[in-house]
Amino acid sequence: MTQQLQRILPTVQKPARYVGGEYNEIQKDPATVRVNVAFCFPDTYEIGMSNLGMRILYGVMNQMDGIWCQRVFAPWGDMEQAMVENGLPLWALESQRPVKEFDLIAFTIGYEMSYTNVLNMLRLAGIPLRSAQREGLHNLVFAGGVCAFNPEPLAEFVDFFSLGEGEESTVEILSLYDKAKCQGWSKEHFLREVAKIGGVYVPSFYRHEYHKDGSLSAIVPLEDGVPTKITKRIVQDLDKAYYPVKTIVPSTEIVHDRSNLEVFRGCIRGCRFCQAGFSCRPVRKKSPQVLYQQAAELLENAGDNELNLSSLSTSDYRGLQELMELLFPYCAEHKISLSVPSLRADNFSRALMQKLQTLRKSGLTFAPEAGTQRLRDVINKNLTEEEILTTCANAFSGGWNNVKLYFMLGLPSETDEDVLGIAQLVYRVIQTWKATASNKKRGLRVHVATAFFVPKPHTPFQWEAQITPEEYMRRVRLLKEHFYSKSVEYSYHAPDLSQLEAVLARGDRRLGPVLEEAVRRGARLDGWDEYFDYNLWMEAFAACGVDPHFYTTRGFGEEELLPWDPIDVGVTKDFLRRERHRAYDGQITQDCRHGCSGCGANTMLKGVGCDA
């Protein structure tokens, strides 16, 4: 007779994402496995399988003897409903065993709006949500990813966090767990020991206290010897670090359906709103030879016909020219199309774009983020109008007729003049097309998108207030009224979601009950329009007596103790404060390559210098 799951699968969308069995999936003999890890990605299969961090750590863990790391993704709503109706607990893809049977449950969290998925996945697995409700070593929950840089909203649920790059620390953590399980340690014993591993943060070892006005007054260690500062981990030498060149090839289409090669880590730019730009420092490169070797292995193992070079700003990769000289002939011979996103509008990149065009014509995308030079100086986005227009002119004369321009609304110090500056910049792009287009018959399409600025921890804007959703919508309407051309297609992010993102990004432990309440009321897959329900969230806030504005429109005082202050991502708080003041003065800070601005991240490097 057909099994329960096999009967459910025909009734749900995209069933292939629930069965595993893809090419290069890791299977192990359960008899040889001492520690089972359920590696959970708090979003759907298509998103999770596109995540490089997950692929790296999946490989790292499965390289270990006696460890079997298996993947778990959030089910789509139809599958969740079928699971609940049929009493089917959440399972891992490789063995199809329930998550509840696993020793360790790991999450990688890159987006605040997936917090409810973390809780919902635990719920669907039948695992108690709160750390305090889980006894013993079994079902220990740990988490990493950029959201762990302010772990407090999840502090009640996650036993410990692993901060920063996990290539090395994950091995240390699993080895310790292996020993602990072997020797039958208590959970408390294990947590005390794991806290000694660099980059590991155990939230239950600290108590948070608050002033009458609601701001944080103290973070009190509850045990002797627990660190007051937890420094994220980094890989020193990327050339020697593990990279997944033999990696799972999904049997169903995912978001980034191509081979992915990370060319370097960190960013030299210092855009003041960008969390990755600061929290991923210091800059470390990979050598072109290593990259070329890995590219060939990746493509041969996967059978892909597209290779993507990824980083925060690929134009800033020092070995780009050399790497391209190696990759171009290979890609031409093997009919591989090469995609290089996040190119800057400089001369070399323009030449590169022209060369890439011979392989494949990709879109022309700019992220000026702000409409006026004044505001771009404030946010330290050193992209000038001239650079944009010159690149556009080149592209238009070469036959391109499609431009995407990304902006943010609600940036610190933004005025209506800055908002209208966006419309003016778009107008000049259209004028440039009229003056330079080689073929006007096909017309021009300018896609303009605005996002709602979300202040993030560990950036110079971490103290900033967020404007209200109403004010954001006023600016959206103001901008919309000033687009006169039919060539412009304008889209904007919904403010409700970005408001919640801001709450969770800078949230503290008092948001734990709100998350729990929201999930109880049915919140999950909040990053998806189909499921996001703002009113449900507002009800959850009200039920818990938490005011979301405390975390958004209030702004944080510069002398205020911040929930994420104990987390050290490398850049110092002094530097961030300095950068904030420079922003107010409209002073740009040159990129790291033109002079070190003393962020402090270079002190994390041993033996080698910062490659900025």
Place this chain on the structure above:
Amino acid sequence: MPRVLFSKTGNGVWISHLDLMRLFQRAFQRAGLPLKHSQGFRPRPVVSIALPLSVGVQSVCELLDFELDGPPVAMEEIQARLNQALVAGVTVQKVYEAGRKLKELALLGCTVALEYDAGVPAGCREAVEALFHQARLLVEKKGKNGPQEQDILPMLHSLDVVQTDGCTLALKAVVSAQNPALNPMLLAAAVERYLPQLRPDFAHCRREELFDAQGQQFR
């Protein structure tokens, strides 16, 4: 053009038609068997599957045509290398030089299994047999212009109803494979619609064999 005979079973059945083409394109690449590419703005490796298979349906008789771009490789070698590069549930049974013209493919042999968890009800086999012996049998078919009523009997060439075990009634059918094709799962839909008291707990389908108009095996 060389042709692959392959099966799609187990969890392979959840791979959609488009995903299956992508899977084969990659498998050829991984097997070191570069495919001829399409002409045009964005060249893509070309494979072509004779009869698209619905998600969830098993098959032991799928056909895929391809053309290699490079030195000739022995057919057995291609089969071995492809099977190394494919996933569990998608297995190449044979690779051969050139198959018959696809337009000669007319009939499809298949089994629709109706599962009754509490055992096949008494008289079920007879009732189902009788259902398909009427003059016409209208079933709702999802089409481009919404659901449409369609008489499925002209496309049903033969049907054998057998109880294979205590809980399973198998409809062994030969149906029209193309112009127009009959989706065999509509046989189960007909039972559900006209014999609601005999509605199975679960129904699934398997393609068994391909035939030409004369009922000869098609390869």
